[in-house]
Amino acid sequence: MGNKTMTNQNMPPERLLELDDVHVHFPLREGLVKAVNGVSYHVNKGEVLGIVGESGSGKSITARAIMRLLPKRAAAPEGGITFRPRNGETYELSALGRNSRAMRQVRGQHIGMIFQEPMTALSPVHTIGAQIMRTVQLHMGLNRKAARERAIELLAKVQMPRPNQLVDAFPHQLSGGMRQRAMIALAISCNPSLLIADEPTTALDVTTEAQILELLKELQSEMGMAIIFITHNFGVVADIADRVSVMYLGKIVETATVDDIFYAAKHPYTQALLRSIPRLGVDQGRRLPTIPGMVPDPFSVPPGCAFNPRCTHAVAGICDTQVPPEKIFGSQMSRCHFADQFVAAEAAHV
């Protein structure tokens, strides 16, 4: 069934997903928007990869490219996306048609996705039970009765109060936190190998956010599922991620373990972002350090390093002309010409 190809069978055994130089371009009237411009990353089985970036950095579009759920006006994505879920098959997602049988199978069964706003992601005219039942009937071949039991079991698993009753509730009858729980139940209903979580706690209260993060961590270790956690909140990423990739204007500028990102960042953008967050108990004076300027508009991405016009370390003649290569320091990658000059002591975190 799976569209097997031979191109990437040499993926290391711990590897679940590999993105190789993925490009997603939008040909618009005003020009070409390179929303994702050469992104490579990998996710290992059972790990949490945090993707941080500002809006427009391409973090969600990359996730949609994996799911083949890009808007129709996007040009066909380039680059390789290889996925090897629990069943051991290797899927070349980049080669699958968006509506192909194999892709639909991957989407429903092997990769679950949760979004920021459950109200728009869930169907408003079906009960949450019916939505979960349809998925498990389709992908797990359960009959109605078994599917309903599975739905109740899943709702209990995501710690929904009174699952026996709320299985028949419509999304609008639930609170934001409960809706997010229902969406998580739907996403994990077929025991996926990978969960893509696109800003799942952004719209929630801190207390509910803490509950949802705790729940995701429990489910992740219990089910051995990997998570791609997309967020702009560094606090959340520090709490849940094993490794972190930072995106800027369609490129990954830095990838490292969560500790290296926070205590030994080697890219000026990561450092600047970390400085601009107000932290409890750290007196940063009256003004927050900010990044000068604004994110350039996508039609006129600066040449060389895209961050150079806003970077305090930029060197004329180098940063504004040459695209920085990926510099590797053990498990850390930084796309900065001067990455080797940042030592841990100089990094953003105080």
Next chain:
Amino acid sequence: MSELPIPNHASLPDDVLFSVRGLKKYFPIQAGWLKKHVGDVKAIDDVSLDIKKGETLGLVGESGSGKSTVARLMLRAYDLTDGQILFRRSNNEIVDLSKLTDREMRPLRAEMQMIFQDPYSSLNPRMTLLELVGEPMVIHGVGNAGEIKDRVAELLKVVGLRPEFINRYPHAFSGGQRQRIGIARALALNPSFIAADEAVSALDVSVAAQNINLLQDLQEQFGLTYLFITHDLGMVEHIADRVGVMYLGRLMEVAPTELLFSKPLHPYTEALMAAVPQPDPRGNRTRKRVPLKGEIANAANPPSGCSFHPRCPYAQAKCSAEVPALRTVAGGRQVRCHFAEELSLVGAVA
């Protein structure tokens, strides 16, 4: 404006801009064919607070706690059930807003503005930025078309948007950018008071920092007073002079920011602070974080006694029996807890 009813007992200390006294907002619950009044949702129950000229009062709490409703009542977007809302106009005249009709309110609205939470529903999709940001000036008859256009372009620049976007529609912007359009709109008439309802929650880290700095600069320059509603405790610690903590329509605690964060007096304040994920992975691993159980109670059917007692780890028999009053304790701080003096609570800041 002498025709405005000025209650003869209305007086305010010289440094107070807004004073809310015994504010109540009940939404009636009706049942049956005759719409019989069977009860009330006590959305706001007996909230009193003063906001001093030029200060920033932060208001925190979970959704459903009534923090947005307080702001909307103060600006008379809702009609109140009971209470007094005293406002000092720019000419030092003191007005009780609770007594005014919509028509009488109209000229005062130039002096008090609001930045809304949801940038998607608060901007008319069929108006350009020029019309959206210029609308307050048109309504209040400030400036001719050319002046309005210049002012709008300046405001767009001030909030970090390109002035070239002036003829675009909101759909062309991301959520973060739309939020900035809302800020520009609120700033259009140079108000003395701005209620910012989750104004930076939707913004990116670096943009939020820029906007916080912008709001603080404007505050200094024009002596603006802010009511800053947020769930981001890091942000509130940074921007607010004093903080009020709300739960289920009631103020649980009011204190100067530094004291609140170093030594909270209410268990709910402590729980809120514990829930915030910090951008500090090592700290998160060692910090004791017990997520608050359950969800905020239903305001139509609030718990007996202290409304927080079902979720409070320190609750005793007295808590479910007696409603605690908001009382002033040592140090001039206000707290609504029977055992404030006996508990030794942990703040977010050592």
